Amino acid sequence: MSRRIYLDNNATTPIHPEVLDAMMPYLKDDFGNPSSIHQFGRKARVKVDEYREKVAAAICADPAEIIFTSGGSESDNFAIKGYSWANRKIGSAGSRCGGHIITSSIEHPAVLETCRYLEKNGFRVTYLPVDEYGITDPSDVEKAIEKDTILISIHHSNNEVGTIEPIDEISGIAKSKGIVVHTDAVQSLGKVPLDVNKLGVDLMSLSAHKLYGPKGVGATYIRKGIKNMYPLISGGSQEMKRRAGTENVAGIIGFGKACEIAVSDIEKESVRIAGLRDKLQSLIIEKIPDIKLNGHPVKRLPNTLNISFESAEGETIAINLDLSGVAVSTGSACSSGAIEPSHILLAMGIPLETIYGSIRFSLGRGNTLEDVNYIMDILPSIVNRVREI
């Protein structure tokens, strides 16, 4: 097996060679601590600030609004816990009354589990349903708002099906009621243009490793004017006193470089990748019977294709594809012998049988038309074989 085709770019991406080149000096000779006053430190400080500007530019923010973190999960935790703890409503006579939070039922676990943690600590959370495409209806958000709603957290796009949410409409509703909006935009960064002002959000989570940057670095965007945020990590005064700890200098540089590359060719690359995705989609529809497209057919990330093969087990298809060198992921995860269906596909109302047959193809920079053709050489017979089991 010589062929290796990677179609799991929503899980992680390879580091872009130019990103690695930009990082290397800061892992070797230029190792200074940005807080140090000598030239080693000053050089690192200058670089961190320079690359902070590139991350900010990718979402049309001000560099002072970017707080570097250890990744998307920390960014979600920081945005939601940091804002909620600092802005909780204090009940009377020692009662714990945290306030109300609205989110959707198809968020990343970093959002859902953070909300569950807050629920255990006095907050109330509404988990909104989504439609068959995974879209949160803005009018549902409006109806869920209560007197003490402090935060609305709805992701910009979904990692499993690629559906893009109507965040601008949701934040319009929130703004009219003075409620802060957070969006997890980890999957969108580098795939579709992001503008925090057009979106009208106050908090945004980002991660580097989903756009050809290194793992273990991300950012939380905090709109100017959001003064009350509890830090998740207490200690030194790094990151404008909002996140302690010596900066991940090489990681930040890699993240900034990845943003710069993405911004410079987002139009060209997203059209190219969407073309490959659409080709793969139409060939699957043409060549394989009894399939179902999961996610919105149009309001969707350009690289994501989630398809259910009816009467077939997705896990088995994925394993067979892997044996032929093709890496994909499934809408159900096998944990300790039992198959756990995806909470996202479940919330979209997809029948269990259909969920078990789902496969996520997430394309990226490395993919070519040859890859699509190779997959279509092997996929129909794999599906046939699996269906016969």
Ligand SMILES: *Cc1c(COP(=O)(O)O)cnc(C)c1O
């Ligand atoms: C990957 C992902 C995260 C987590 O990011 P990490 O950097 O891996 O912690 C959060 N939200 C979404 C939507 C993601 O796809």
